[in-house]
Amino acid sequence: MNPRRKKRLAVILAIVLGIGSAIGLVLYALSQNIDLFYTPSELVKGKGKQLVKPEAGQRLRIGGMVMPGSVVRDQSSLKVSFKLYDAGGDLVTVEFDGILPDLFREGQGIVAMGVLKDATTVTASEVLAKHDEEYMPPEIAESLKGMQHFKPEYTEEQLEGAHK
Amino acid sequence: MWKWLHPYAKAQTSYELAGKLIPWFTVVCCISFAVGLVWGLAFAPADYQQGDSFRIIYIHVPAAILSMGAYTSMAVAAFIGLVWQIRLSDMAVAAMAPVGAVFTFIALFTGAAWGKPMWGAWWVWDARLTSELILLFLYLGVIALYNAFSDKVLAGRAAGILTLVGVINIPIIHYSVEWWNTLHQGASITKFDKPSIALSMLWPLLIMLLAFATFFGALMLMRFRNEILQRESHRPWVKALVMGGK
Numbered sequence: 001m002n003p004r005r006k007k008r009l010a011v012i013l014a015i016v017l018g019i020g021s022a023i024g025l026v027l028y029a030l031s032q033n034i035d036l037f038y039t040p041s042e043l044v045k046g047k048g049k050q051l052v053k054p055e056a057g058q059r060l061r062i063g064g065m066v067m068p069g070s071v072v073r074d075q076s077s078l079k080v081s082f083k084l085y086d087a088g089g090d091l092v093t094v095e096f097d098g099i100l101p102d103l104f105r106e107g108q109g110i111v112a113m114g115v116l117k118d119a120t121t122v123t124a125s126e127v128l129a130k131h132d133e134e135y136m137p138p139e140i141a142e143s144l145k146g147m148q149h150f151k152p153e154y155t156e157e158q159l160e161g162a163h164k
Numbered sequence: 165m166w167k168w169l170h171p172y173a174k175a176q177t178s179y180e181l182a183g184k185l186i187p188w189f190t191v192v193c194c195i196s197f198a199v200g201l202v203w204g205l206a207f208a209p210a211d212y213q214q215g216d217s218f219r220i221i222y223i224h225v226p227a228a229i230l231s232m233g234a235y236t237s238m239a240v241a242a243f244i245g246l247v248w249q250i251r252l253s254d255m256a257v258a259a260m261a262p263v264g265a266v267f268t269f270i271a272l273f274t275g276a277a278w279g280k281p282m283w284g285a286w287w288v289w290d291a292r293l294t295s296e297l298i299l300l301f302l303y304l305g306v307i308a309l310y311n312a313f314s315d316k317v318l319a320g321r322a323a324g325i326l327t328l329v330g331v332i333n334i335p336i337i338h339y340s341v342e343w344w345n346t347l348h349q350g351a352s353i354t355k356f357d358k359p360s361i362a363l364s365m366l367w368p369l370l371i372m373l374l375a376f377a378t379f380f381g382a383l384m385l386m387r388f389r390n391e392i393l394q395r396e397s398h399r400p401w402v403k404a405l406v407m408g409g410k
Contacts, residue, residue, distance in 0.1 A: 009247045012328065020332045027336070035345040036290040063345060101284035103213060111288075111347050128283045131213060133349040135221070136362040141212035 037063035037111050041088025044120060054116055062092055062122050063111040063130060071106060084110070096124040103129035173250050176401050179392045182385040189382035196375035204368035211365075220278045222369060226376035228271035229354065231299060232334050234264030234380060238306070239331040242324035254320025255395060257327055258310050259387035263380055265303035272296060283347060291340035292348035295333060302330040316395055 001009070027034070032048050038060055046053045054060050064084030071082040081095045094112050104110060104127065114124035171177045204222035211218035238260045245253030275293070276286045287293065306323045313319035341350045353359045359366055396402050 005247055008249075012243065012246050012325075015325070016328050016331070019329050023332050023336075031344070034291050034343075036288065036347055037345050039345065063347075101282070103282055105213075108213075126284070128285050128288065128347060130347050131282060131349055132360075133352040134360040135211050135214075135218055135352065135365050137209035137364065138212040139209075140362055 037061035039086045039088065040064045040084050040090045040092040041086055043092050043116075044090040045088070053119075056116050056118055058116050059114070060116055060122070061111055061113045062094065062124075063109065064092065065109050066104070066106050067091065068106040082106075084112075091120065093121045094124050094127070095121065096127050098125075098127070100127055101129040103131055173252060175252060175392050175396050175399070178252055179389055182389050182392075186382055186385050186389075189378045189385065193375055193378035193382055196371050196378065200368050200371035200375050204372060208365050208368050209362070214282055217278065217281050220274050221365075222372045224271060224274040224278060225353070225369060226373045227267045227274065228296070229373060230376045230380050231264055231268040231271050231296070232337060233377070234260055234267060234384075235299065235303070235327075235331065236334055238264065238327050239334075242327040245320060246324045246328070251317065251320065251395070252392070254316075254324060255391040256384075256388055257306070257320065257323055259391050260384050261303055261306045261310070261323075263383045263387065265300060265307065267376070267380065268296065268300040268303055272300065285347075288347045290346040290348055291344040292337065292346050295337040295340050298333055299330075299337060302326070302333060306330075 038047060038054065040062065043054065043060075043062060045051065062084060064086045067083040067085050071080065073080045077097070078099060079095070079097045080100065081093060083091045083093050085091055094114070095117075096112065096114075101110075109130035109132065111128045111130050112122060112124035113126045113128075114122045117123050172181065200222065205219050208219070208222075210216050238257050241253045241256040241260070244250055245257065272293075275296075279288070280286050306326050309326055310319045310323040313322065338351075338354070340346060341348055352361045353366070353369065361369065393402055393405075
């Protein structure tokens with residue numbers, strides 16, 4: 001390579017490395033704020049190295065797996081409450097009044113946005129389903145995981161209760 | 165070592181090579197589109213959780229992968245164009261940018277259409293979605309910058325620098341789902357591990373990926389030829405080509 005090309009190569013590499021490391025540092029500094037949601041353990045034990053805990057009344061998103069058997073539905077309205085868990089073993093209760101997404105299932109990941117009522121309870125205004133990256137036909141899922149999947153169903157009474 | 169490449173720095177040689185390649189790309193693209201779409205949309209089994217809605221994966225994933233692949237190729241071309249000052253590389257960057265931008269838009273649009281029924285939201289400001297949106301803006305920036313200068317040598321250099329600076333976004337898009345908590349799920353096929361998608365669903369997806377890749381190749385080559393003709397319009401060989409008028 002002749003010297004002029006070498007110089008251009010060096011200049012370009014310097015620009016790209018410089019901007020790359022600047023963006024890298026920005027992202028590193030922001031890394032906790034880029035997270036879309038708190039996990040139940042982060043909510044209970046605190047997040048990051050300083051173990052920052054959100055305060056009651058704070059608006060936040062919480063994401064975790066729906067604890068099987070923890071879903072409690074109100075028979076006459078759409079009110080529902082369920083517990084979320086994660087690998088850390090902490091539980092957070094989510095209360096929600098509205099129609100859950102189709103993919104909402106026990107054992108399924110969800111992300112809820114709402115207000116922190118007390119240390120381990122979130123009153124959600126929106127519940128989003130988070131699915132994993134595995135795709136397979138129903139037969140395989142059944143033999144692999146031994147689970148049957150079904151959509152949540154609402155009774156007439158429950159749907160009417162939603163409009164009151 | 166690179167001697168065999170040297171003739172292609174000449175516009176005419178590259179123009180002719182592109183012309184020879186286009187039919188091949190077009191044929192492979194048409195066949196794989198037909199096979200992949202019919203197989204994916206009609207014959208692949210429905211997903212155990214998402215049912216038939218998951219079939220949008222056959223558009224969404226290839227478009228998203230190609231939107232990043234196109235940008236990476238642009239960055240390679242821009243790098244070569246800047247260091248070795250090969251004008252054809254700048255033309256290749258300009259030829260690829262609009263195609264990549266459209267692929268990015270397709271990925272974002274199909275993603276929104278998929279997110280509404282499955283997640284419950286058209287759009288969430290999570291790291292994956294946001295960084296892909298930034299990719300669209302980068303594409304638009306490169307296109308705008310290239311067209312902002314009437315001196316195309318200067319335009320190519322400016323667009324090339326922006327392309328190279330923006331390439332930092334590509335690993336961010338890819339690893340966003342691992343580095344941060346996102347609503348978007350992790351990678352199903354673009355990882356070193358075994359794909360987490362059943363084989364009967366994976367095959368049509370790979371065929372669609374080939375279809376999108378060759379589609380990108382064909383469109384890019386056509387635009388590349390146009391770009392060469394426009395920028396070389398004062399050269400004798402272009403005049404002869406036009407005047408010799410077939």
